Structure formats: C-alpha cells, structure tokens
Amino acid sequence: DAKTTQPPSMDCAEGRAANLPCNHSTISGNEYVYWYRQIHSQGPQYIIHGLKNNETNEMASLIITEDRKSSTLILPHATLRDTAVYYCIVRVSGNTGKLIFGQGTTLQVKP
C-alpha cells in the first residue's frame, strides 16, 4: 500500500492561499489520492480526490504531478475555520475501499 508523507504543521495567513504538500512516491497506477480534514476531533470531512488530472470543487483544488509521486491541496482563500488537521491518503488498491491514515498536517490559519 502506498504511504504518504506530509509536513507535521503549517501556518497560513487568513485570506491567503494555503498550499499543503504530500509525497506518495510509491503510488500505484490505479490508486487515487484523497484529502480529508478533521476539525477539533470531529469526524473526518472529505475534501477532494483525484487520480491523474487536477481537480477542483467548491472547497479546494488538487494538483497532482505528472509522475503522480506528489500532490498539493490548495485552499484558495483560507479562513480561520479552515484550521484543522489535513490528511493526504492513498486509497488501498482493490475493492475494499480502505483508507490508511497517516498523522496529517496541522494547518493553523492566523488572522
């Protein structure tokens, strides 16, 4: 199963873009990259996922490098409510749908 590496913590100024990096150098060709976040020990919240192409939704953008060995989650205009732990996860290949969580990146958005 592909492992992910994320920085343990990052700061971002309110209103600025937050760029959260993730390395997944052992990812397989059919494995998706998922991003979740967890606010104040609530249940994890799905943000976005992708396979090869860049993806965008109402919450964020996901940029995946051409070799798929790394990706970046972009929150275009961070607010204080975006302060959370962000998890980059490579979904286990096969039909179990299992997610393997690492320790994530704690993003602190500052006024």
Next chain:
Amino acid sequence: NAGVTQTPKFRILKIGQSMTLQCAQDMNHNYMYWYRQDPGMGLKLIYYSVGAGITDKGEVPNGYNVSRSTTEDFPLRLELAAPSQTSVYFCASSYFAGSSNQPQHFGDGTRLSIL
C-alpha cells in the same frame, strides 16, 4: 439527512466490562468501517464490511468484534474492556460499485474511556 449516526457520544467503562458501539447510516451505502483514533494520532482501521453478512479485519482488530446483519447497521463490540482501548471511535460508510471511488462519510465519533 442524518448520514452516519453513532451512539453513544461518550461512555466511561470499567476494566473488564463489555459494551457495543452503535453505528447506523441512511445513505444505502454498502461499505462500512470502524476506526479508532488515539490522542495526536491518525485514524486506524479496526474492521470493515463490504456488505451485509461480510466483515473483515483491519489494522487493529484485537479486542473487538463486529457484525453486519443489515445494510444500515454496523455495531462494534468490546467484550473485555482494557485501558488500551481508551480512544475515540469513528464509524464511516461509502458506496462502492466496481471502479467507483466514492468518498467515505464519517460519524461524529464515540469517546470511550476505560478506567
């Protein structure tokens, strides 16, 4: 829209007691999961189910049991509670069909302390 509902939200158990953590989803999802999260750590998969009557072990199944008699419910059973099982427990569900990659939806968690 209830989504994934977990009960109870909080519980304190004595060592050796047993209890069942309840999880129900109303989204007609076929896949369901149980995770635990220790302080400052990421979530670890305990058990999962790909449909009614089918369950399988995750990363940390020891000390737990599950059953899946209906699509909606996926209870987690602790038979002999130990202090090491003090944790926050999250249930999740998702829909999977062939190559579909639908995200998992999580409940709000059950905070369990074993004293």
